[in-house]
Amino acid sequence: xxxxxxxxxxxxxxxxxxxxxxxxxVLVCVLVLLFCYLYVMLLGGGGGDYRMPGEVTQMQxxxxxxVQIAPYxxxxxxxxxxxAYFANTSIINSATGSRPLSRMENKRxxxxxxxxxxxxxxxxxxxxxxDDDSLNAFASGINERSYxxxxxxxxxxxxxxxxxxAVIALELSHIRNHxxxxxxxxxxxxxxxxxxxxxxxxxxxxxxxxxxRDEKNGAVLLMLLVLLVAAVGYFFSILMRxxxxxxxxxxxxxxSAEMTKNPLALASALRKISADxxxxxxxxxxxxxxxxxxxxxxxxxxxxxMSGLFATHPPIEKRIQILEQF
Numbered sequence: 001x002x003x004x005x006x007x008x009x010x011x012x013x014x015x016x017x018x019x020x021x022x023x024x025x026v027l028v029c030v031l032v033l034l035f036c037y038l039y040v041m042l043l044g045g046g047g048g049d050y051r052m053p054g055e056v057t058q059m060q061x062x063x064x065x066x067v068q069i070a071p072y073x074x075x076x077x078x079x080x081x082x083x084a085y086f087a088n089t090s091i092i093n094s095a096t097g098s099r100p101l102s103r104m105e106n107k108r109x110x111x112x113x114x115x116x117x118x119x120x121x122x123x124x125x126x127x128x129x130x131d132d133d134s135l136n137a138f139a140s141g142i143n144e145r146s147y148x149x150x151x152x153x154x155x156x157x158x159x160x161x162x163x164x165x166a167v168i169a170l171e172l173s174h175i176r177n178h179x180x181x182x183x184x185x186x187x188x189x190x191x192x193x194x195x196x197x198x199x200x201x202x203x204x205x206x207x208x209x210x211x212x213r214d215e216k217n218g219a220v221l222l223m224l225l226v227l228l229v230a231a232v233g234y235f236f237s238i239l240m241r242x243x244x245x246x247x248x249x250x251x252x253x254x255x256s257a258e259m260t261k262n263p264l265a266l267a268s269a270l271r272k273i274s275a276d277x278x279x280x281x282x283x284x285x286x287x288x289x290x291x292x293x294x295x296x297x298x299x300x301x302x303x304x305x306m307s308g309l310f311a312t313h314p315p316i317e318k319r320i321q322i323l324e325q326f
Contacts (some may be wrong), residue, residue: 097281166266173255
């Protein structure tokens with residue numbers, strides 16, 4: 001494996017991640033244009049209310065339709081993003097069942113976090129705990145006021161000081177490398193396509209009961225069209241999210257080894273985590289990608305065959321192997 005300096009790898013991944021992040025609004029615009037074209041082709045040219053003038057092509061008419069509705073679509077995306085920007089902490093806490101961990105409740109964890117932050121010149125993040133005996137942890141937040149390191153009760157109780165320090169250093173590396181900010185933003189955009197697809201399915205279902213028979217076909221066709229476009233966008237946004245998350249785990253492992261000077265401690269911690277990473281409160285796959293190890297059945301069959309293309313985490317055995325080579 002060719003050696004690359006951590007700072008060099010950070011700059012490369014940040015550039016690639018920024019490029020992927022910029023593709024989200026581009027993808028939205030492309031999907032809106034696709035919807036406009038299919039709408040004009042299937043409904044506008046088929047005797048519907050939206051007829052084509054004789055000298056105007058379908059693409060020209062679709063572009064005109066796109067110019068009319070694109071501001072509303074992008075405005076809705078912006079509103080969704082602003083809500084997620086200010087409420088992301090409470091949303092993640094609710095999705096993971098985490099709560100604040102006070103200093104008096106566990107001084108050991110606070111001492112480990114503070115020592116690592118002082119050694120790196122980092123601002124002390126908030127510390128949360130998940131009351132679950134399984135072993136897992138994650139970092140979240142988009143700025144210094146919201147950066148949080150969350151540990152399960154099991155990982156605090158079952159790891160020794162060196163192993164727990166290595167895990168905390170791993171999460172601090174995700175914060176330092178801005179992984180968590182990017183992942184939360186990607187979760188927001190993936191959620192947009194999921195929401196649109198869900199709304200389209202519900203609208204198509206209820207329209208079959210609420211509309212007259214002569215209106216049903218057009219309404220259902222329109223909803224199916226929205227569902228198709230949203231599903232395509234959801235698929236591509238998931239591919240972007242995987243490209244962001246998987247490569248960064250190796251860099252965070254290296255960052256932990258750099259902070260603690262003890263890569264074998266992290267390798268030992270990963271072995272224990274891989275034996276029991278399942279957090280019962282976590283049911284959403286988009287939130288699960290924040291954890292050290294996917295807290296679900298995906299962790300048991302990580303990267304087996306074609307499923308590896310859609311896994312949010314690299315195989316933990318590979319991560320351990322690389323750490324043992326340091």
